[in-house]
Amino acid sequence: MKRIAHALDAASEPIVEAVIRLCGWSAIGLVVAILAFVVAQGLPAFANGLDLREFLTSVNWRPDSPVKPQFGMLALLTGSLAVMLLAMAIAVPIGIAASIYISEYCAPSTRELLKIVIELLAAIPSVVWGFIGYAVLGPIIMRVTDAAIGINLLNGAIILALMSVPIIVSVGEDALRAVPDSYREAALALGASRWQVAWAVLLPGARNGLLAAVLLGVGRAIGETMAVLMATGHAVQIPHSLLDPVRTLTATIAAELGETVAGGTHYRVLFVLGSVLMLMSLAVNLTAEWIVHGIRGRDAA
């Protein structure tokens, strides 16, 4: 009896191992499939009325024009970048300052509380944030600035900043915690105040991790869809002021995919936009990974 059970165990093991390996390799398969598929769906657009030059340099985005559809993505790209940059300008100082505070200054019990708060903030779905931008922040902006509409670049940036701060804080705090205590003790023993320890010793020491934290926030901001769809407005234009509505790449796809004909030019151009988005996100994530781990993937100290 013992022998039968043992033999069964031994026979099934290679099967289990094969399944495990397959699951591991599936990650590669999926990434390749998604990349290839999205790019492949988009490429035919260039043969069918999408002019590369127009695509890259024109601000005219009129995919449904009955006369001559125009597919210039410059305004959309600018929209994405503008929202992201403004959001980061708000979120990064707050995020880094908060992570220094949590890591270096506050009491352990407060730290636990703050970490839970951050986790809950990060859990709020993007559609809820979009709703808040649209229904709450919009009217506030209209009242405060006398603007005609409240959903615009500023609105989107504030909402995006609120969404990005948690990830910057939690990755940044991990980076600061990773700096050995011996560095802190040495500096404190020399008479440094906590701020001097943070500024002169920890920030340089955790520089890579903090940079990675910011880049992860950037990646999230570029890829965000629902919140910016609802909070930045629907005007396809290069913004000239904070109160101008804009449209991001992500919002464009979300707003228009439902109305396209599968296989048509508009449909395919949206896949081209998706490819652009994917490349941007991949570049940001790879850079963050490279900063933290180096090219070979070894752990940086």
Next chain:
Amino acid sequence: MPAGDTHVVFDHVSVDYGGKPALVDVSVAIPRHRIFAIIGPARSGKTTLLKCINRTIEFVPRARVRGTVTIDGEDVFAARDAGALRRRIGMVFPLPVGLPLSVYDNVAYAPRIAGVRNRAELDDVVERCLRQAVLWDEVKDRLDLLGTRLSGGQQQRLTIARALSHQPEILCLNRFSIAIDPLTTMKIEDVLLDLKSRLTIVVVASQVQQARRLADRVMFLNAGRVVEAGDTEAMFSEHPQSPLTYEYVRGHFG
């Protein structure tokens, strides 16, 4: 099988880790039912050698083995069932390892893996091995205690009990006493001397004197090479084969 004849043979064995040599052309015969001690300074390949006997060298990343290791003439690395092979050998580490299971489950782990399900049989194995490891009296009323909560000395004896639980023919101990107190060490050494009549014992000595106390034959390993192997008397005498041996056993280096 008569005692004293050859049980384990290393034939021109070399091991390297990603190019860095750990064992260089090691050839040695380990006799049956004797205590065989290995001495040598740090980083001389002693742990690597033990890992070759039970083939756990395979789990070390980038390890490459050349040459043959045989037990009773069978090539260790050609064995089809590695698990069954490993159950013929008991292995004890330098650092005590209590598994995060009850004391009972710690000792019953190996038999269960081998397919034993009968409760009475398991009870029997657990008691026998804990007695052999001189731990039974201390834990017999607390068999459900978590293994990780025992003291260092108790965990080391638990590891020995676990190593005996699958009835090995060879017992390997790798500097087993460095993390435990002298009194417990003495008790375990007495157990080893007693077990010798039933098992072949290979000990990487924690200190040179331990080899002198316990062993029938001693091998001196230095920087991956065998310097000398011989009867204990000869190794510790005024005239061992190599002057390096003379220097080492007297503590002049290492």
Next chain:
Amino acid sequence: MTARVSFVAGAVERRKQAIDRLARAFGFAAATLLIAPLVAVIGYLLVQAWPALTWSLVVENPARFMTAGGLWAPLVGTIDVVVFSLAIAAPVGVLAGIYLNEYARDGWLKRLVQLAVMNLAGIPSIVHGLFGVGAFVLAAGFGRSVLAASCTLAIMTLPVIITSTTEALASVPMAFREACWNVGASRWQTVRTMVLPNAMGGILTGIILQVSRAAGETAPILFTGAVFYVAIPDRGLAAFFPYGIRDPFMALSYHLFVISSQVTGVSDSLQYATAVLLVLLVLSVNAVSIAVRYRLRSRARW
């Protein structure tokens, strides 16, 4: 003549301490800026939603073109789709994590898999939606359905499940594995009997967090199956599983999107109540994961 040493702060020291106090205050303000939005957001949502927050909101179906009635259909749609997608993603993700931490040898293949996982994690949710439309809805012929949306969500949650699994597995000390190998346990036996049971808590936490994330996402289900209205039974057992696997479905996140920005005539309190329900759903799942983590830590076995 020796100068007298004293421990009274001189000018340099006082300035240093002043800067330190300022930095601390600034940091404290930043941290407060974290708590404030959370409290303000949830508080304001609750206040505005109050008139509509009744039990019938949860158990009744939407009525009168979504301008009144309850949220049962979208709620159950979200739950069904999320459960289905995790049923796909969790086993694959855990096994892939086991591959990375327990089986893969250091080398180019392992590095490639890790890179793939990382890149998969970085793909924007709308691109997942694009892939879902092209590959599942159209190419595979699933149509807009629970199946297509679940597959899309599964791919989205997979990389994070893999990562949290590898981290949980890595937290089990190597010495335990070696002890098992030395008594003849094979790699799989060791994983099954020693490593996996001791990593289960961390693995579960990771999966639960992805449940909450999947429940809140809209972009992946936008075109792969979520619709604004589908008639479903509202009595009996069928009310719990109203959507067939090839059917389109209602979802809470999508519902909020539509009633707040796409249609008119929905009362403010109903919109806020939808947001509240979604946030409550997500936060309670997160609370479960925090509780699991806490219980884990207090019952540490080594």
